[in-house]
Each structure stands twice: as C-alpha cells, then as structure tokens.
Amino acid sequence: MRLAVRGIPTPDADQLRRGGPDANGQAALRRRAEGQGNPCRHCLDLIAEGDDKLVLSYRPFAGPQPYAETGPVFLHAAGCERYDADALPAWFGFMAQALVRGYDAHDWIVYETGRVVAGRELEAACRSILENEAVAYVHIRSKFNCFQCRVERG
Structure with missing residues (x-):
C-alpha cells in the first residue's frame, strides 16, 4: 500500500503566519527555536536552532466535535513548502x-x-x-x- 503523508494545509499555515487566529482564537506567538525538537507541521522539517518559529494551538479537523483534539504545534515563521510525499520524513x-x-x-x-x-x-x-x-x-x-x-x- 502506498502512503500519502501530508503536513498541515498551506492555506492554514498562511493564515496563521498572517496573524490569523489559531484553534483557541489567538494569534500565534513568535519565538526563536531552541534545541533540536522544533518540527514545523507544514513542511515537516526541523526548524533550525535560532530561526524564528510560531507557537500556536492547532486542531487538525474541519471543526469542533468530540474527537477534534487541539494541541500546541510549531511552524516556520517564514514560508516553507508543504510536505506531501509517500514516506515519512x-x-x-x-x-x-x-x-x-x-x-x-x-x-x-x-x-x-x-x-x-x-x-x-x-x-x-x-x-x-x-x-x-x-x-x-x-x-x-x-x-x-x-x-x-x-x-x-x-
């Protein structure tokens, strides 16, 4: 079986980078990446230490419902290309x-x-x-x- 592995949709990432509300209705926080554990959920690459990242609440579902979990994620503050491949990074x-x-x-x-x-x-x-x-x-x-x-x- 072939897999389709995808980062969060580009329109979602773009609106968050423009200051749009996250899953909690707040703008993302801008921080500097520290250490190795800063994966961007759009390109699925690790954000380099010292680079700007966005920290925000994300719900990977179309809308709220009982199983629509929300949690913290990181994004590159600058634009990046969405991960869309047949294998995991x-x-x-x-x-x-x-x-x-x-x-x-x-x-x-x-x-x-x-x-x-x-x-x-x-x-x-x-x-x-x-x-x-x-x-x-x-x-x-x-x-x-x-x-x-x-x-x-x-």
Whole structure:
C-alpha cells in the first residue's frame, strides 16, 4: 500500500503566519527555536536552532466535535513548502515514542487502532491501521500528544 503523508494545509499555515487566529482564537506567538525538537507541521522539517518559529494551538479537523483534539504545534515563521510525499520524513524514525491512531470518514477515532510505538515503527503502524476499511486516515502525534502529520492511503 502506498502512503500519502501530508503536513498541515498551506492555506492554514498562511493564515496563521498572517496573524490569523489559531484553534483557541489567538494569534500565534513568535519565538526563536531552541534545541533540536522544533518540527514545523507544514513542511515537516526541523526548524533550525535560532530561526524564528510560531507557537500556536492547532486542531487538525474541519471543526469542533468530540474527537477534534487541539494541541500546541510549531511552524516556520517564514514560508516553507508543504510536505506531501509517500514516506515519512527520515527524522520521524528517531522519535522515542509516538501515538498513532486511525479516524473514520466522520473524523471520529477508530478506537482499536490506537498505538504507542517507537519512531522506527511508525510507517508499519500506519500501514497496518490503514488496512482497516473503517479508517479514512491516521494521525501521528508526539508522545506529548502534539499533532505531527496526517497519513492517508496513497
């Protein structure tokens, strides 16, 4: 099975960079990236230490509903190209642990799909979850439950 791995949509990233409201109705905070753990959720690349980043609340769903989790994410403050590929970024393999879970076509969690796996197991976990016909897509989240990306059947 081919995968389709995507960062957050460009229109979402652009409106946040222009000062539009995040999922909590607030403008993103501008900060300098410190250390290695600053992944941009649009290009799925790591933000270089010292570069400007935006810190904001993001809900990767069309609207609020019981399963529409919201959490903190980072974006490059400057524009970047959206990640849209058939494989996870290489650095995902170095995540100590990550949460993966499938969602149905109504954006509800398919409970039996939830897993905590090491980064090197993410691709296999996504493929396994997407074998379930009830699953429309998978979210990968950090061990702190921060949204990383969406994975669909390619």
